[in-house]
Amino acid sequence: MVGSCLDLRGQRGDSETMNAFGKILSGKSNYKTVESIPKKLCSGCKKELKAQDKFCPECGAKAQ
């Protein structure tokens, strides 16, 4: 799916844009999009980790 590559981080804080994305993704107004998914960063290299990552795939540091 092409849309999976959308980077919404630059849009954070723009609620109208987020609502628009929510409508596109869900068909509902005010639907919470990827913004509601907590992200964690590697304590070593600051790479963005997936929620299920136990260790950083980049530098091997233990995920917090």
Ligand SMILES: [Zn+2]
């Ligand atoms: Zn790392």
